[in-house]
Amino acid sequence: xxxxxxxxxxxxxxxxxxxxxxxxxxxxxxxxxxxxxxxxxxxxxxxxxxxxxxxxxxxxxxxxxxxxxxxxxxxxxxxxxxxxxxxxxxxxxxxxxxxxxxxxxxxxxxx
Amino acid sequence: xxxxxxxxxxxxxxxxxxxxxxxxxxxxxxxxxxxxxxxxxxxxxxxxxxxxxxxxxxxxxxxxxxxxxxxxxxxxxxxxxxxxxxxxxxxxxxxxxxxxxxxxxxxxxxxx
Numbered sequence: 001x002x003x004x005x006x007x008x009x010x011x012x013x014x015x016x017x018x019x020x021x022x023x024x025x026x027x028x029x030x031x032x033x034x035x036x037x038x039x040x041x042x043x044x045x046x047x048x049x050x051x052x053x054x055x056x057x058x059x060x061x062x063x064x065x066x067x068x069x070x071x072x073x074x075x076x077x078x079x080x081x082x083x084x085x086x087x088x089x090x091x092x093x094x095x096x097x098x099x100x101x102x103x104x105x106x107x108x109x110x111x
Numbered sequence: 112x113x114x115x116x117x118x119x120x121x122x123x124x125x126x127x128x129x130x131x132x133x134x135x136x137x138x139x140x141x142x143x144x145x146x147x148x149x150x151x152x153x154x155x156x157x158x159x160x161x162x163x164x165x166x167x168x169x170x171x172x173x174x175x176x177x178x179x180x181x182x183x184x185x186x187x188x189x190x191x192x193x194x195x196x197x198x199x200x201x202x203x204x205x206x207x208x209x210x211x212x213x214x215x216x217x218x219x220x221x222x223x
Contacts, residue, residue: 033211043155043200043213056209091154098143098204100211102154
């Protein structure tokens with residue numbers, strides 16, 4: 001298995017633009033997590049899906065953030081409009097049991 | 112909710128020595144606790160999981176202990192090598208068990 005796949009790996013955009021991050025989970029994993037990591041705040045859970053259904057989105061910072069999981073093999077995290085304070089590394093992780101498997105992350109820079 | 116405390120200062124040790132990292136949590140004792148390794152520019156990678164009824168767990172040069180009385184886990188790397196240099200994150204389930212809370216991590220540097 002190729003592991004968790006995220007795209008793009010790097011994204012540089014200007015403030016106000018829409019950003020879409022993509023994640024392909026490991027086949028057979030029924031849980032999917034989106035995290036944001038910064039030096040100041042560490043690894044923060046944004047949203048958690050189980051069997052494609054959002055279970056907990058309490059970590060989503062604002063209405064500008066939205067996430068979808070239309071099927072078991074694809075999820076997106078969208079930021080619209082983006083702001084400089086959204087600059088961070090965004091990780092997607094999936095799990096079948098208690099252990100989470102992380103993707104390589106998307107480094108987002110909002111100018 | 113649960114809070115995790117890991118030493119924010121980097122740990123510098125000499126190759127061959129044992130590295131010991133600490134993870135303290137503040138509230139209820141979780142059903143299990145995990146340790147992850149993160150290298151620069153990469154996502155965290157799972158290393159070990161220890162359950163509340165296990166006092167100690169080993170995997171090759173790694174050893175984890177779990178003391179529910181002290182609300183603490185210790186992570187040991189014996190015979191450390193420069194390749195062990197990374198950030199090590201402690202993680203445990205939050206109330207309800209759906210979310211995993213990660214500590215800020217401790218950066219380990221192993222000098223040759």
